[in-house]
Amino acid sequence: MFDATHALPALPGVGYKAQHFAPIMADPAPVGWLEIHAENYMGDGGRPLAQLRALAERFPLSVHGVGLSIGGPEPLDRDHLARLKHLLGWLNPASFSEHLAWSTHEGHFLNDLLPLPYTTDTLARVCAHVDEVQTVLGRRMLLENPSSYLAFAESTWSETDFLREIARRTGCGLLLDVNNVFVSATNLAYPPRDYIADFALEEVGEIHLGGHDTDADDFGAPLLIDSHGRTVADPVWALLDEVLDRAGPRPVLVEWDNDVPDWPVLAAEAARAGATLTRVAA
Amino acid sequence: MSAAAPGPGVGGGAAPALRAPRSIFGKMKDCETAFRAALLQAEAPVPRGLVDGLGRPAGRRYAVYRNNVAVALREALETGFPAVAKLIGPENFAHVAARFLRSSPPGDPRMMFYGAGFPTFLAGIAPLARLGYLPDVAQLELALRQSYHAADAPPLDPARLQGLDEATLMGARLVPAPALQLIRSDWPVLSVHRFTLVAGAPKPAAGAEDVLVTRPALDPQMHLLGPGAGRFVAALLAGAPFGDALEAAGDGFDLSATLSLLLSAGALTDLFLPRP
Numbered sequence: 408m409f410d411a412t413h414a415l416p417a418l419p420g421v422g423y424k425a426q427h428f429a430p431i432m433a434d435p436a437p438v439g440w441l442e443i444h445a446e447n448y449m450g451d452g453g454r455p456l457a458q459l460r461a462l463a464e465r466f467p468l469s470v471h472g473v474g475l476s477i478g479g480p481e482p483l484d485r486d487h488l489a490r491l492k493h494l495l496g497w498l499n500p501a502s503f504s505e506h507l508a509w510s511t512h513e514g515h516f517l518n519d520l521l522p523l524p525y526t527t528d529t530l531a532r533v534c535a536h537v538d539e540v541q542t543v544l545g546r547r548m549l550l551e552n553p554s555s556y557l558a559f560a561e562s563t564w565s566e567t568d569f570l571r572e573i574a575r576r577t578g579c580g581l582l583l584d585v586n587n588v589f590v591s592a593t594n595l596a597y598p599p600r601d602y603i604a605d606f607a608l609e610e611v612g613e614i615h616l617g618g619h620d621t622d623a624d625d626f627g628a629p630l631l632i633d634s635h636g637r638t639v640a641d642p643v644w645a646l647l648d649e650v651l652d653r654a655g656p657r658p659v660l661v662e663w664d665n666d667v668p669d670w671p672v673l674a675a676e677a678a679r680a681g682a683t684l685t686r687v688a689a
Numbered sequence: 690m691s692a693a694a695p696g697p698g699v700g701g702g703a704a705p706a707l708r709a710p711r712s713i714f715g716k717m718k719d720c721e722t723a724f725r726a727a728l729l730q731a732e733a734p735v736p737r738g739l740v741d742g743l744g745r746p747a748g749r750r751y752a753v754y755r756n757n758v759a760v761a762l763r764e765a766l767e768t769g770f771p772a773v774a775k776l777i778g779p780e781n782f783a784h785v786a787a788r789f790l791r792s793s794p795p796g797d798p799r800m801m802f803y804g805a806g807f808p809t810f811l812a813g814i815a816p817l818a819r820l821g822y823l824p825d826v827a828q829l830e831l832a833l834r835q836s837y838h839a840a841d842a843p844p845l846d847p848a849r850l851q852g853l854d855e856a857t858l859m860g861a862r863l864v865p866a867p868a869l870q871l872i873r874s875d876w877p878v879l880s881v882h883r884f885t886l887v888a889g890a891p892k893p894a895a896g897a898e899d900v901l902v903t904r905p906a907l908d909p910q911m912h913l914l915g916p917g918a919g920r921f922v923a924a925l926l927a928g929a930p931f932g933d934a935l936e937a938a939g940d941g942f943d944l945s946a947t948l949s950l951l952l953s954a955g956a957l958t959d960l961f962l963p964r965p
Contacts, residue, residue, distance in 0.1 A: 512728070
């Protein structure tokens with residue numbers, strides 16, 4: 408379950424977009440691995456699966472799920488879990504990750520990552536779901552910290568403790584999205600560096616970076632939106648430095664899901680992540 | 690857990706009065722349930738128990754989630770139905786999509802399959818009735834998407850059809866490729882689709898059109914069918930033997946052109962001969 412073939416290299420990666428297939432196959436530099444969204448490859452055939460087979464021959468792959476609703480109160484969707492098992496079975500990717508969030512309500516998929524309160528009860532159900540996922544898939548998964556726009560008054564656990572305890576109880580790893588840390592910390596008025604200091608960095612198997620938009624709440628306070636539609640903000644790069652200085656080199660992924668740019672723009676973001684990794688490794 | 694740890698619900702010194710009275714399971718479930726129930730209702734009040742980092746009511750912070758859900762589902766529909774979106778314009782499409790996603794949210798996380806009920810839904814919207822062809826255009830776009838994601842299958846070798854005696858051929862069953870789709874419309878559905886999305890395409894003329902969607906390699910292609918060919922392919926798709934499909938096609942049907950199209954486009958994958 409923890410064998411060495413199931414680990415991503417400590418290099419920059421990018422979230423794969425179909426429009427980048429040709430340039431990536433021609434010259435992937437500086438990218439050392441790719442991440443795909445699991446749900447986009449659950450069709451029966453055609454171009455998406457043909458591209459994925461070709462990519463799998465060249466690159467270590469990370470499969471990132473957005474639809475399991477691990478944080479929700481409803482039982483996991485067994486059909487969806489079976490589709491995931493099928494995909495991971497034939498693809499045998501280096502990593503599989505999902506979110507500390509929910510996305511399904513009364514059997515309906517809402518296509519967004521939604522928040523949960525952090526209590527002893529929700530901790531138990533998230534752990535039960537992670538256990539079930541890892542048992543069915545027969546492999547360790549990584550769980551990603553969310554970006555938050557609000558908090559539940561009833562929460563009694565900090566997010567960092569909540570995630571550390573999930574990792575401790577289930578043996579899962581963590582995916583640290585540094586942009587999510589910055590977005591949540593700004594939105595909920597705490598220092599992002601405190602969050603990093605408190606995070607179980609020893610469990611981190613992958614790091615995410617992405618762009619965010621800036622809005623304001625009812626009181627005029629900054630409200631950052633995790634939009635994945637622009638370059639990574641400078642304070643997020645600074646936070647990446649902090650994380651890598653503490654944790655050492657890790658696989659670092661740049662996500663860009665909306666207003667996707669031409670390949671050179673995304674490759675430049677990945678190169679910047681690569682420069683940070685080189686500095687840390689030196 | 691450490692009391693000094695930062696994070697939602699702990700940092701920021703939330704005023705005790707704004708916290709839930711006790712973190713019992715029932716209360717917790719109430720707030721979560723309210724959070725979920727209000728997501729698809731733009732006019733529902735913001736659920737209680739949601740706060741910002743200072744313990745103040747979340748207000749429009751909740752609207753971010755509601756807006757994200759609405760936009761994500763609408764964009765999924767827009768991606769799947771670009772011609773419909775262009776035909777009725779962005780404002781109408783947003784309105785129609787909002788109604789559709791409330792009545793038919795996705796049944797599972799595969800957004801590639803979302804919107805199977807959209808053509809029928811469009812047919813039921815009275816103000817759109819003057820665009821009679823709209824549901825059929827939606828059906829064609831759905832067929833293109835289904836074809837795009839359909840299973841791969843090696844095409845039938847045309848040589849297997851050669852040298853069959855007439856009785857054997859008439860009793861044979863041709864197996865359609867998983868990516869084959871047929872749209873039979875009382876409207877010029879293909880002409881409208883092209884006119885909407887392809888610059889310089891000719892203006893549609895009134896009249897029924899049957900459209901075959903094939904996927905010779907990885908890109909679905911649309912073909913306008915000649916007289917009788919729609920009935921012929923419909924019969925094949927229903928599992929009818931070759932002879933019955935030929936009879937269903939009726940007068941004016943060009944068998945050789947249709948067979949040639951089906952074979953060259955990889956629309957057939959196998960041939961089952963009748964038992965002697």
